[in-house]
Amino acid sequence: xxxxxxxxxxDLRQYTMVLALAVLIVVFNVISDGRMLTSSNFQNLLSGNAxxxxxxxxxxxxxxIGQIDLSVGSVAGFSGMVMAKAASELNLPWYLAVLIALAxxxxxxxxxxxxxxxxxxxxxxxxxxxxxxxxxxxxxISQSISVPAPEELRFFGAGYMPEWGPKxxxxxNSTLVLGIIGIIALIIIEVRKYKNSGQxxxxxxxxxVVVARTVLISLIIAYxxxxxxxxxxxxxxxxxxxxxxxxxxxxxIITQKTRFGRHIYAVGGNKSAAxxxxxxxxxxxxxxxxxxxxxxxxxxxxxxxxxxxxxxADGNQWEMDAIASVFIGGAAVSGGVGTIIATxxxxxVMAVLNNGLMxxxxxxxxxxxxxxxxxxxxxxxxxxxxxxxxxxxxxRLFPSKEAAKN
Amino acid sequence: MKENPLILExxxxxxxxxxxxALSDVTLEVKRDSIHSICGENGxxxxxxMKVLSGVYPYGTYSGQIIFDGREMxxxxxxxxxxxxxxxIHQELTMIPELSITENIFMGNELTNGGLIDWTEQRRxxxxxxxxxxxxxxPDTLIKNLGVGQQQLVEIAKAxxxxxxxxxxxxxxxxxxxxxxANLLELMRGLKEKGITCIMISHKLNEIAAISDAVTVxxxxxxxxxxxxxAGQVDENKIIRSMVGRSIENRYPEHKSNPGEVxxxxxxxxxxxxxxxxxxxxxxxxxxxxxxxxxxxxxxxxAGRTELMRSIFGQNYGIxxxxxxxxxxxxxxxxxxxxxxxxxxxxVPEDRKNLGLNLLDSIRKTIVSANMDKILTNGLLDSTxxxxxSEEYRKALRIKCKDVGVGVSTLSGGNQQKVVLSKxxxxxxxxxxxxxxxxxxxxxxxxxxxxxxxxLADQGKAVIMVSSELPELLGVADRIYTIFEGAITGExxxxxxxxxxxxxxMTVTSA
Numbered sequence: 001x002x003x004x005x006x007x008x009x010x011d012l013r014q015y016t017m018v019l020a021l022a023v024l025i026v027v028f029n030v031i032s033d034g035r036m037l038t039s040s041n042f043q044n045l046l047s048g049n050a051x052x053x054x055x056x057x058x059x060x061x062x063x064x065i066g067q068i069d070l071s072v073g074s075v076a077g078f079s080g081m082v083m084a085k086a087a088s089e090l091n092l093p094w095y096l097a098v099l100i101a102l103a104x105x106x107x108x109x110x111x112x113x114x115x116x117x118x119x120x121x122x123x124x125x126x127x128x129x130x131x132x133x134x135x136x137x138x139x140x141i142s143q144s145i146s147v148p149a150p151e152e153l154r155f156f157g158a159g160y161m162p163e164w165g166p167k168x169x170x171x172x173n174s175t176l177v178l179g180i181i182g183i184i185a186l187i188i189i190e191v192r193k194y195k196n197s198g199q200x201x202x203x204x205x206x207x208x209v210v211v212a213r214t215v216l217i218s219l220i221i222a223y224x225x226x227x228x229x230x231x232x233x234x235x236x237x238x239x240x241x242x243x244x245x246x247x248x249x250x251x252x253i254i255t256q257k258t259r260f261g262r263h264i265y266a267v268g269g270n271k272s273a274a275x276x277x278x279x280x281x282x283x284x285x286x287x288x289x290x291x292x293x294x295x296x297x298x299x300x301x302x303x304x305x306x307x308x309x310x311x312x313a314d315g316n317q318w319e320m321d322a323i324a325s326v327f328i329g330g331a332a333v334s335g336g337v338g339t340i341i342a343t344x345x346x347x348x349v350m351a352v353l354n355n356g357l358m359x360x361x362x363x364x365x366x367x368x369x370x371x372x373x374x375x376x377x378x379x380x381x382x383x384x385x386x387x388x389x390x391x392x393x394x395x396r397l398f399p400s401k402e403a404a405k406n
Numbered sequence: 407m408k409e410n411p412l413i414l415e416x417x418x419x420x421x422x423x424x425x426x427x428a429l430s431d432v433t434l435e436v437k438r439d440s441i442h443s444i445c446g447e448n449g450x451x452x453x454x455x456m457k458v459l460s461g462v463y464p465y466g467t468y469s470g471q472i473i474f475d476g477r478e479m480x481x482x483x484x485x486x487x488x489x490x491x492x493x494x495i496h497q498e499l500t501m502i503p504e505l506s507i508t509e510n511i512f513m514g515n516e517l518t519n520g521g522l523i524d525w526t527e528q529r530r531x532x533x534x535x536x537x538x539x540x541x542x543x544x545p546d547t548l549i550k551n552l553g554v555g556q557q558q559l560v561e562i563a564k565a566x567x568x569x570x571x572x573x574x575x576x577x578x579x580x581x582x583x584x585x586x587x588a589n590l591l592e593l594m595r596g597l598k599e600k601g602i603t604c605i606m607i608s609h610k611l612n613e614i615a616a617i618s619d620a621v622t623v624x625x626x627x628x629x630x631x632x633x634x635x636x637a638g639q640v641d642e643n644k645i646i647r648s649m650v651g652r653s654i655e656n657r658y659p660e661h662k663s664n665p666g667e668v669x670x671x672x673x674x675x676x677x678x679x680x681x682x683x684x685x686x687x688x689x690x691x692x693x694x695x696x697x698x699x700x701x702x703x704x705x706x707x708x709a710g711r712t713e714l715m716r717s718i719f720g721q722n723y724g725i726x727x728x729x730x731x732x733x734x735x736x737x738x739x740x741x742x743x744x745x746x747x748x749x750x751x752x753x754v755p756e757d758r759k760n761l762g763l764n765l766l767d768s769i770r771k772t773i774v775s776a777n778m779d780k781i782l783t784n785g786l787l788d789s790t791x792x793x794x795x796s797e798e799y800r801k802a803l804r805i806k807c808k809d810v811g812v813g814v815s816t817l818s819g820g821n822q823q824k825v826v827l828s829k830x831x832x833x834x835x836x837x838x839x840x841x842x843x844x845x846x847x848x849x850x851x852x853x854x855x856x857x858x859x860x861x862l863a864d865q866g867k868a869v870i871m872v873s874s875e876l877p878e879l880l881g882v883a884d885r886i887y888t889i890f891e892g893a894i895t896g897e898x899x900x901x902x903x904x905x906x907x908x909x910x911x912m913t914v915t916s917a
Contacts, residue, residue, distance in 0.1 A: 196790040257786040259778045266775060269764035276722060276761055277776045277829070278747045336766045 017329065017345045021352060028356030035359050039231030042224075043238050047158050047306060049351040050240035051076070051299035053344060055322035056329075057251045058292035060343040063326050064255075064268045065288050066335025067123030070319050071112065071130035072296040077315030078134040079104045080300030084147040084310035094150035098301055105297025108134065109290030116289055117282035123289070131319070139312045146311045149304045157305025159239040171229030172236035179225025183218045190214045240302050247295075252340045264288060268335030324371070325350055328378045349374070410476045413438040413572060413603050414459075419470035421454055421463060428454045429468070429627045436572070436620070441594055441604045441637075443614040445645055446624035452607045455624065456574050460494040461487040475571070491571035495561045495578060503550035508532045510549055511564045535563040539593055553708065555586030562593065566602075573597065574605045579613060583706035583874060584909070591617050609848070615640035623648040649849065658881030659853065661860040665696035665884065667734075670837045670868045675729035677717040687713040687724050689893040695837065695868035700859060702883030702900070703872040704908050710892035711872045712756060715839050719753040720746035733836065747776060752830035754823075756842035756872070762826045763814050770796035770810040772825050777833040799828035803858065820851025827858065838862060839870045844878065856882050876905045888912045 029036035055072050062069045083101035086092045092100070108130060115126040161174035169176055194210050228237040255261040263284045266274035275281050299318070304310045329346030331338025350371060357367045414436040421429040429451045436442045446452050458468050461481030472479045474490060481487045484494075501510045508528050517524045517531070532545035539559040549557060558578060565573055575594075579587040591613060594604050608614055614621065615638070622632040623645060630648045646657075677688040687710050695701045705711040716723035718731065720743035731738055733749055740746045746753075755761035763772060773796040774781050781791040796810040803824045807817060814825055823843065830838065840859065844852045859882060863869050873879050879886050879900075886903055888896040888911035896911035 253786065259782075259787070262771070262775065262778060262787065265767070266764055269766040270760070272761050273755075273764050275743060276719070276753065276755055278720075278742075278744045280742070280744065336764065 017342060017349065021345055021349050024349065024352050024356065028352065028359065032356065032359040036356060037227065039227055039229075039235065041355070041359070042227055043160075043231055043235055043241075045351055045355050046241035046244070047238040049347070049354075050238075050244045051303045051306075052318060052321045052325065052351070053244055053347045054247060054295055054299045054302070055318055056325040056343050056347045057247055057340060058295035059319075059322040060326045060329070060331060060338050060340055061251075061255065061264055061288050062123065062292050063323070063331045063333075064264050064335055064338050065285060066268045066271075067116065067285070067289070068323065069112065069123060069127045069289065069292050071108070071127040071134060072292060072299075072322060073315035073318035073320075074131045074134035074138065075105060075108050075293050075296040075315070076300030076303065076318060077138045077310075077313070078108075078300070079297035080149075080304040080314055081138050081142050081147065081310040081312070083301060084149045084304055085141065087150045088147055094152040097150065098153075101297050101301050102294060105294040105300075106290060108296075109293030110286070112293060113286035113289035117285040135316075138314070142310070142312045144312045146309045148309045149307075151308075153301065153305035154308060155305070156239055156243065157302045157307070160234060161236040161239065161242070163234060163236075171226065172231070175225055175229035175236040178237055178242075179221055179229070182221045182225075186217055186221070187214055240306070243298075243302065247298075248340060248344055255340055260284070260287070265336055268337075270336075321350060322347075324375045328375060330382055346378075349378075411437055412473075413475060415471070415473040416455070416459065417471040417473070419455065419458055419468055419472075421458055421468040427627055429458070432470075432624065432627070432629050433632075434622055434629070435632070436603060436605060437634075439598055439601055439603055440619035441598055441606060441617050442620045442622065443618040444605060444607045444622050444624060445609070445611070445614060445649055450624045450649075451627040452624055453576060454627075456494060456576060456605070456607065459487070460484055460492055460574065488568055488570075491569060492574070493565035493568055493570040493572070494574040495558070495565060495576065497577045501549045501557060501560065501564075504548065506546045506548055507536070507543075507552075507560055507563075508545045510560065511535065511567050513564075515568065531567065532563070535566055536560075538566055539563045540589065553586075555582045555589065558582065558586070558590060559593070570602060572603045572605065574607075576607045577609065578606065579608065579610060583708065585706065587613065611640075611642040611645055614645065615642055621645060625649060646849065657849070657853070658878075659857045659860060661863075661882075663699060663860075663863060663884045665699040666866065667697055668694045669697045669734045670695040670870075671732040672718060673730050673732070675714070675717070675731075676727040677713065677724035677729075678727055679713075680723075680725055686727075687892050688717060688729075689891070691729075691889075691892075691894045693887055693894060693897075695870060697836075697866045697868055698863050699885065700863050700869045700871060700883045702879035702886040703870065703889060704874075704876060704879050704886055705872075705889035705912055706874065709889045709912065711889050712841055713892070714889065715753060715841055715870070715872060716755075718746075719743060719751060719839065722753075747833055747835075750834070750836035751839065752776075752833055752835035752837070753839045754826055754830055754841060754843060756845060758819070758822055758826060758846070763822060765815040766813070768811050768813055769800070769805065769807060769817075769825055772814050773799055773810075773828045773832055776829050780832065795832065796828070799831065803828055804854070818848075818851075820847040820854070823847055823851070823855065824858075827855070831862070835867065837868045837870070839872070841872045842874065843871065844873070844875070852878075876908055879908070880905070 025036060035041060055076070059069060059072065079101040082104055083097040086100050087094055087097040112123070112126050112130055115121045116123050161172065161178075163172060163174070165173040190210055190213065194205065194207070197205060255264065263274065263279045266277065266279050267281050267284045271281055300315060303314060325347035326338060326343050327333070327346070328349055329338060329343035331343065353371055353374060354367060357370065362370075412435050414434070416432065416434040419429050419432045419434075420427070432451070432455055434444075434455070444452050444455070454463075457463050459472060461484045464482045465480035472481075474492065479487070479490060481490075502513070505513075508525075511532055512528050517528050519527070529545050536543065536545065539562050541556060541559050541563070543556070549560070552560065562573070578590055582590065594606070594617060597604060606614070606618075617637050618635055618640060619637060620632070620634045621640065623630045625648065671694040673692045675688050675691040676686060679685040679687040691714055693701070703711050703714075713723050717726065718740070720740045722743055731740060733751075738749050740749060740751070759765065764775075767775070770792055774792050778787060781788050781795060783791065793810065799805070800807065800810050805817070805821050805824045805828070807821065814822055817825065827843075843859070844855050847855065859869055859871065871879065871883055880903060883900050886898050886900060886908060887894050888898075888908055890912055898907060
């Protein structure tokens with residue numbers, strides 16, 4: 001079991017969640033007689049949840065700085081509605097309407113950020129106010145009537161990558177290329193990490209571990225490439241999924257590899273110590289809140305694109321799903337802890353639960369109950385583990401010598 | 407029945423944590439109506455022993471016997487030990503700042519009358535208790551409005567409210583200034599007269615020497631020595647020898663300083679207290695530091711030492727009124743911490759856990775956190791550079807850890823302080839401000855920090871060291887300023903200064 005641990009890496013908690021997700025998918029697949037692991041189901045799963053996962057990206061950062069944003073659903077609904085209105089009533093081209101929606105997101109974020117960063121009003125209160133204001137505003141400007149959205153936006157909300165090239169590959173070639181890029185990128189990253197680790201004594205991992213891990217993840221990528229690529233003619237890895245993928249990579253880099261990212265964790269971990277280390281705390285607050293609302297606008301745009309119209313109830317309770325994803329992903333309520341990747345896994349757990357229960361014919365009411373329970377159990381498990389100082393389920397099932405010592 | 411001369415006997419106490427034997431066959435005998443001091447380096451097992459005694463670790467999780475007042479005790483929790491008459495006052499104060507003294511004293515033991523809290527009686531009793539500890543303030547005062555020294559006294563009053571027979575004080579004076587400390591020691595003598603036995607854990611040997619009737623030294627989880635003493639005639643060096651297991655001939659490293667040009671100069675510095683309008687936290691302070699010089703700042707707690715340093719460090723404290731800072735002869739305006747860091751100033755705060763560190767972070771992330779520009783590659787943080795840099799400091803400062811990836815919260819106080827110092831050394835400062843750099847650190851680690859301070863000075867840095875331990879300042883600094891009520895009241899060369907001379911200037915205004 002020591003070998004498995006070595007391959008999976010240090011951060012076992014994350015892999016516990018991945019494992020749970022995998023088990024969940026397999027179990028649902030068996031119960032639903034194979035309706036879970038089909039191309040069309042996974043295409044829908046991704047395009048149907050991309051907007052919540054995008055919100056979760058921003059929400060992770062907000063929660064890491066020790067705040068919360070309750071207004072994201074309202075902001076998503078409001079910016080989507082303004083976009084639809086601008087396109088249909090002012091006859092603006094779709095791209096201008098999108099820019100307006102993004103600008104509204106940025107403005108609302110600046111508003112939230114101003115109250116938090118400059119006036120020191122807690123994010124909970126600030127965004128509770130915004131949540132009410134913008135929910136009201138959506139209904140106000142739409143007069144409770146749905147507004148049709150520009151047709152072009154459908155591409156972003158539910159579109160697919162183009163078909164091209166030889167048919168002999170047996171799958172959508174765009175998806176195939178994407179999968180190949182993914183695997184190549186993975187190999188490059190692992191090789192570079194391996195080389196760099198050699199520069200410091202004791203930090204080097206055995207070569208076979210690196211190879212095993214690379215092969216394992218490559219196989220997973222290959223499987224999903226195949227799954228997404230072999231759907232019905234004209235379908236592929238969905239565009240909203242692609243947008244999400246790009247955002248995940250960008251935000252992973254921002255949080256892990258930039259000074260701003262470190263500042264977020266520093267402010268969340270110990271505000272006063274961060275200030276004394278030269279971190280501009282209020283600027284960090286401001287930018288994080290602004291970023292969140294801009295991502296809310298992106299989510300709103302994707303959702304409107306998918307449903308081809310902006311409705312007055314769009315975005316209702318989205319904040320709750322986003323917050324739940326972040327906490328299932330292991331973030332701490334008190335701030336300072338949490339990662340983008342784990343949040344995405346947390347969000348996928350919620351999405352797969354939704355989807356799997358639907359396939360089983362469980363009603364939305366019961367689904368809600370189950371989702372609530374899962375959130376509680378995941379967080380309780382986390383808290384319990386921290387108390388007893390055990391790493392994860394894996395660490396618990398297969399205690400190695402190292403773990404026993406701690 | 408003849409009264410047992412011993413109020414407490416702990417026999418063969420052994421406590422094992424997973425993988426670590428924290429206490430091994432420890433014996434402690436405490437005489438009735440005495441003050442018994444327990445000394446030992448950090449991590450020697452003093453606090454663990456007290457936690458066993460007070461029931462924090464319940465009966466059964468340790469082996470050995472506790473005999474209190476002639477009866478064997480098997481405490482299952484703190485409540486039971488309190489009912490028996492054992493009270494412990496922890497290093498960290500445990501009161502609720504937003505509640506009044508009365509409410510805090512009777513927290514959990516509220517006096518009731520027909521199910522409702524009897525406020526009149528509680529208040530009356532509180533006044534009585536406060537009188538016993540020598541506090542003359544309203545029982546309705548909120549805890550947050552009290553100074554640390556007063557809070558400590560309220561803690562003791564709280565213990566007295568429970569009819570305590572044995573009072574355990576865990577480093578009671580570590581957060582107090584000299585006045586409050588003296589007060590507290592006086593109070594302990596008074597309690598002894600009134601038939602309350604005290605156990606004091608302390609690092610401050612002078613205090614132990616002043617009031618102890620008996621001393622027990624613990625090292626590596628074992629009782630090394632235990633003997634009766636006569637208060638005022640205690641051999642401090644003997645205690646140190648048994649604490650560290652070797653004799654520290656000199657508590658301060660030898661150092662020949664070589665001061666150069668004046669590179670840091672503060673003139674007519676005036677800062678207003680942000681909480682109280684019109685009150686000046688710094689009054690017309692002027693001082694200078696040469697390159698390669700260690701300058702000490704002596705002042706009692708609340709004298710404005712920390713306020714002065716933090717206001718200089720990018721106006722992190724207070725409202726700037728007037729004054730100038732010159733670095734290497736050039737006037738600079740430092741309105742933010744970022745600007746201060748950029749101009750080569752580093753500030754190591756006195757409150758390591760709350761201001762110095764993000765306890766969630768790893769060693770490597772902490773070390774680079776104040777100067778991330780140095781580990782950028784193409785605008786992104788380079789983890790290889792980070793690892794190399796932190797490894798370098800781990801070796802140079804001998805930070806004891808498994809590897810630099812572990813969390814700073816797992817380190818001992820001394821090693822945490824080394825990490826904080828590494829973090830600031832990584833910014834390559836010209837001026838290093840160290841605010842109480844050796845607080846809560848054991849004797850051995852202190853010596854290493856002193857040596858490090860001298861090394862930094864030898865590299866041509868200007869080092870400012872704020873401390874409330876006068877022997878430390880006299881032993882390490884080249885020149886010492888004294889502060890009282892926000893104003894600099896004196897400047898002495900270390901060779902010509904002694905504790906009395908400093909103390910005189912720390913308590914009396916020069917006017």
